[in-house]
Amino acid sequence: MKRNIRLKALRVILFLVNVITVLPILVVAFFNVPSADDFSMAFEVHEAYSSGGIFAALIKAVYMGIWYYFNWTGVYFSNTLTALAPSVFDEHLYFLGTWGVLFMFSLGLWYFFKQLFVVTLRVEKHLAGCITSIMFFLLVQCMPVGTSRVEGFFWYSGAVNYLFMFGFALLWLGLILKLAGAEIVKGYMVPVLSVMGFLLGGANYMTSLSLGIISVCILIMTIISNVFQNAPLEKQIEYRKQEIVKTADRFSGLGRAYIPAICMLIGLLLAVIAPGNRVRSATPAFNPIKAVLMAIYYTMDAMLGKWMTWPVIILLVFLIPFLWKATGRIKRFYGFEHPAIFTAFCFLLTAASITPPIYATGNIDAGRIQALFFMQGMILLILIIGYMCGWIRYVIKPAKLIDGDVLAKRKPKDLLEDAFLGQHATKVVFAVSAAFIAGSLLAVKPDPDLYTATTAMVDIFSGEAARYRSEFDSRLEMLKDSGTEAVELTPYSVHPQLLFFSDITKNENDWLNKAMAEYYHKDKVIIKD
16 A cells, blocks of 8 residues: 555656646747748638638638648648647737647647556556656657757647647547447547548658558558457467467457548548649659668667767666566566567657658758657657566566575565565665756756756746747737838847747748748838848
8 A cells, every 4th residue: 555655646746747847838938939831831821810710710721731732741630730820810829839739749648658558558557657757757858959849849830740740649549549448439439530540641741650550550450350250260279379360369459440540541641642742842852762771770879879868868767667567567468578579660660750751851850850759769769668677577587597696685586676666666766866856956057958948947037038029029010010011120139949940031032031021911021131
């Protein structure tokens, strides 16, 4: 009972830490302003809202999603939401973009891991809550510094296209797991999941391709499971010897999701063959084989190098006792016999996510791509670590290998178990926590960009965020002045780390300038010398 109470208390503490550290991000979002595609892609919807109200804007957003499908890019769902920027209704509502993205990501992450850990793998709910909270902190606060944070959370056109869609995808996968494990399937679940799957087929290609691979796996397991279950008894005994048949039969509940999986793949196919893709990029940057090889290299470089900052390393170590403990419950229902296959699948799924941008543009430099790459890759890396904990604990069984030794009248296997499961587990958690807190306190002053929250606090308390917003409001007065056709704007005097994405230039023919001029019905808009 004590362990459950302690675990419950720790779960509450970790939840509160996340709430406290997210607050600065939500606050600094109030000072955010639209830029670039927020004007160009939302122009028609803004016009519809100005003339016909909110319902006209919603209809126009759907229309623009279709228009972009035929004239620019195939990601029809992403395009629809991008055109529906909060600034369409009022520039001071732009903060809702960040809030919406964080909400969807939080909901998707929580629901997916609740279904995966608690419902499917039978992990104790407070233990699963601790694991999810640590992951949330790592993903949000330890995101790579720079444009990843700006485009991942604050620039609406990038954030809604990538991290919002990723959160929505996690929610869809969580609902798929719920459908697979439900004793009684409610009639609305399959239609709702089918619609969600079709919409996700038109999300960014990183997310839709990853979900497409998972959907294909669902269909393959469904076919194998059906063949096995409908075979004669003697054939079933023969088939049962095959590992893939045993795996498919174990997850036979996923067969209920075959229609949503097919709808997702149909959506992805429609996005791939969109006429607009040829308009935007007539010639790919690399051939498919080179793109795949580059994606594998970039994934290895990121997972084993670029992402491994000291906060990330400590948090991964912090997760290990929780993952180790979780495997004790999981082992009652599932084994850990295939670490190489599981690791390869997670690694290649991460690599597959960045193959589309490499194939199309030759790089993954954009901050929004890096942000999604980090989040998906880090989640899969943590799942790999968890699987390896189970494999080491129940297949390698290191405790048995050292069973013959004696140390301080106790067997080393007992010390090993205590470090992860018993009285010393608390000491391990507190020691790692203390190291993390001490390191953070020492590092955050010389490196205020260490965490997303500390960067937000610097933007707020330095006054840069407020000045940035004030200067935009001054611009807004000029842009909304119907008596002025040519507007010369003063350059921003500050560029807040989390908020600034881009600005117009001195060249009135720059697409950024043209987009802003069209949005506010001006002949030209430029930056003063």
